[in-house]
Amino acid sequence: MSTRTDTLLSVRGVETYYGKIVALRGVDLDVHRGEIVTMIGANGAGKSTLMMTICGQPQARNGQIIYDGQDITLMPTHEIVSRGIAQSPEGRRIFPRMTVLENLQMGAALVDPSLFDEDLAKVFKLFPRLKERINQRGGTLSGGEQQMLAIARALMSRPKLLLLDEPSLGLAPLIVKQIFDAIRALNEEEGLTVFLVEQNAFHALKLAHRGYVMVNGNITMSGTGAELLKREEVRAAYLEGGRH
Amino acid sequence: MEYFVQQLINGLTLGSIYGLIAIGYTMVYGIIGMINFAHGDVFMIGAFIALAMFLILTTVLGFTFLPVVLLIVLIVSMLFTSAWGWTVERLAYRPLRGSFRLAPLITAIGMSIVLQNFVQITQGARVKPLPPQIQGGITLMEGSTENGTILVQLSYMQIIIILTTVVLMAGFTLLISRTPLGRAQRACEQDRKMASLLGINVDRTISLTFVMGAALAAVAGLMFVLLYGVIDFYIGFLAGVKAFTAAVLGGIGSLPGAMLGGLLIGLIEVFWSGYFSVEYKDVAAFSILAIVLIFLPSGLLGQPEVEKV
Ligand SMILES: Nc1ncnc2c1ncn2[C@@H]1O[C@H](COP(=O)(O)OP(=O)(O)O)[C@@H](O)[C@H]1O
Ligand SMILES: [Mg+2]
Numbered sequence: 283m284s285t286r287t288d289t290l291l292s293v294r295g296v297e298t299y300y301g302k303i304v305a306l307r308g309v310d311l312d313v314h315r316g317e318i319v320t321m322i323g324a325n326g327a328g329k330s331t332l333m334m335t336i337c338g339q340p341q342a343r344n345g346q347i348i349y350d351g352q353d354i355t356l357m358p359t360h361e362i363v364s365r366g367i368a369q370s371p372e373g374r375r376i377f378p379r380m381t382v383l384e385n386l387q388m389g390a391a392l393v394d395p396s397l398f399d400e401d402l403a404k405v406f407k408l409f410p411r412l413k414e415r416i417n418q419r420g421g422t423l424s425g426g427e428q429q430m431l432a433i434a435r436a437l438m439s440r441p442k443l444l445l446l447d448e449p450s451l452g453l454a455p456l457i458v459k460q461i462f463d464a465i466r467a468l469n470e471e472e473g474l475t476v477f478l479v480e481q482n483a484f485h486a487l488k489l490a491h492r493g494y495v496m497v498n499g500n501i502t503m504s505g506t507g508a509e510l511l512k513r514e515e516v517r518a519a520y521l522e523g524g525r526h
Numbered sequence: 527m528e529y530f531v532q533q534l535i536n537g538l539t540l541g542s543i544y545g546l547i548a549i550g551y552t553m554v555y556g557i558i559g560m561i562n563f564a565h566g567d568v569f570m571i572g573a574f575i576a577l578a579m580f581l582i583l584t585t586v587l588g589f590t591f592l593p594v595v596l597l598i599v600l601i602v603s604m605l606f607t608s609a610w611g612w613t614v615e616r617l618a619y620r621p622l623r624g625s626f627r628l629a630p631l632i633t634a635i636g637m638s639i640v641l642q643n644f645v646q647i648t649q650g651a652r653v654k655p656l657p658p659q660i661q662g663g664i665t666l667m668e669g670s671t672e673n674g675t676i677l678v679q680l681s682y683m684q685i686i687i688i689l690t691t692v693v694l695m696a697g698f699t700l701l702i703s704r705t706p707l708g709r710a711q712r713a714c715e716q717d718r719k720m721a722s723l724l725g726i727n728v729d730r731t732i733s734l735t736f737v738m739g740a741a742l743a744a745v746a747g748l749m750f751v752l753l754y755g756v757i758d759f760y761i762g763f764l765a766g767v768k769a770f771t772a773a774v775l776g777g778i779g780s781l782p783g784a785m786l787g788g789l790l791i792g793l794i795e796v797f798w799s800g801y802f803s804v805e806y807k808d809v810a811a812f813s814i815l816a817i818v819l820i821f822l823p824s825g826l827l828g829q830p831e832v833e834k835v
Contacts, residue, residue, distance in 0.1 A: 358727075359723060360722050360725045368723075375720040375723075377712070377713055377717060380716065391710065391724050439724065439725065
């Protein structure tokens with residue numbers, strides 16, 4: 283498969299280990315500019331490991347990760363993200379003893395400070411709840427607010443590629459809808475490229491242009507969101523009761 | 527009453543020095559969860575460099591204007607201790623990051639022994655004197671007892687020490703709470719992996735933390751040498767233990783805690799010597815360490831471990 287010019291992220295044969303335990307067994311996938319791509323898979327399939335491997339923690343033992351034409355496989359994390367990748371990681375990882383504002387300032391750590399106010403206004407427009415909580419400590423926010431903050435913090439770095447690891451986990455359906463609407467708006471209005479990992483397959487596949495299914499460290503299926511939603515294997519494994 | 531006030535002043539002065547050293551312990555602990563046992567010796571080396579610089583500047587080069595001398599001495603000794611702090615972290619701690627928790631503790635003790643022995647061999651084991659540089663002071667109170675009059679003195683030296691400490695503390699608090707560097711340090715404290723995901727160079731931030739702690743220890747070293755006029759290779763151990771106690775008492779990881787703890791330890795030590803016995807003044811600090819660790823492990827201003835969400 284050749285690297286197309288519109289490919290922003292290309293993962294080739296990536297294998298990741300935790301010590302001797304293998305978590306990714308040769309993953310291949312592409313994310314093109316302007317796309318929302320999702321990867322669904324059961325708990326423990328290796329989704330978060332892939333997200334973190336893209337960011338270099340842990341690093342892939344074999345294979346290659348090409349971002350924007352550059353091999354980033356073995357770069358240190360801070361250099362990878364400085365090229366325009368932002369992640370809202372599994373578990374949100376909000377700094378608990380920092381305020382909402384400070385968390386957002388951390389997100390903008392690599393951005394020209396003169397752009398801060400403008401970017402802040404943007405994320406507050408997307409998530410008005412955060413504005414009300416601007417001086418509250420991260421650790422005291424509700425789950426939904428923390429998720430919004432994690433996404434907002436990622437956006438503050440002005441990313442070209444946004445990685446979202448299970449943003450719907452543990453949240454009420456209404457909040458999930460808000461968050462997914464925000465992701466769609468970012469993609470449609472700003473052309474932001476999004477790579478979204480989810481267990482909540484129904485919403486994710488509806489939202490995404492294309493999707494992959496991961497089982498036990500391998501990609502087992504891929505296709506457009508609509509195609510995957512129709513596949514019997516997907517419905518049986520990931521959509522039981524998921525359509526709320 | 528006069529005696530009490532005098533002891534109070536002396537205690538605050540000594541406590542300022544402990545507080546400045548304690549910041550180095552508390553910041554390093556905050557960011558990598560390790561007690562840097564070599565930190566007391568950074569203070570000691572700071573004092574030695576200050577003394578050497580004083581002698582070079584005043585007797586060899588013939589400088590006489592004290593403020594300039596003080597400034598040069600301070601800068602040189604801060605540069606040296608910063609370089610040392612940076613090197614120790616690089617050589618002895620960073621390669622062990624991610625290995626078992628006690629490993630860097632053992633190398634820390636190793637670094638401490640190396641430094642103490644180096645100074646002992648090159649400078650000799652005897653105390654080194656520095657003639658008094660800043661003399662005089664203000665008489666605050668005068669009282670009379672049956673043995674004659676008793677004066678409460680606030681020396682210029684004490685004024686300089688307390689003022690410098692206040693200014694440094696204020697500056698430092700602002701640095702940590704308001705600047706991007708301070709934010710990055712706090713972020714690394716709370717979640718190192720997340721900080722790196724936001725583009726923070728974690729290794730560099732940790733190095734800078736060591737450098738800052740070492741620079742403050744140099745300030746404390748200079749104050750110590752000016753205040754007491756004698757130093758030896760062993761001062762780092764005692765002052766280190768007391769400053770560490772101060773950090774634990776204030777709540778390890780807490781910046782205001784370190785300062786408060788430092789002042790309290792200074793006061794306790796001075797009052798203990800003043801009212802009970804000078805011989806056992808060091809025991810006071812050690813006893814407090816034990817008591818705090820048993821009954822108040824998170825210290826006066828420390829936060830109990832926050833659960834990561
Ligand atoms: N830090 C770790 N150390 C060891 N094994 C891990 C670690 N993180 C994840 N794993 C293992 O790797 C596999 C994939 O985990 P993960 O990527 O978190 O899956 P998912 O995000 O799809 O639920 C699991 O078997 C998990 O137990
Ligand atoms: Mg996961």
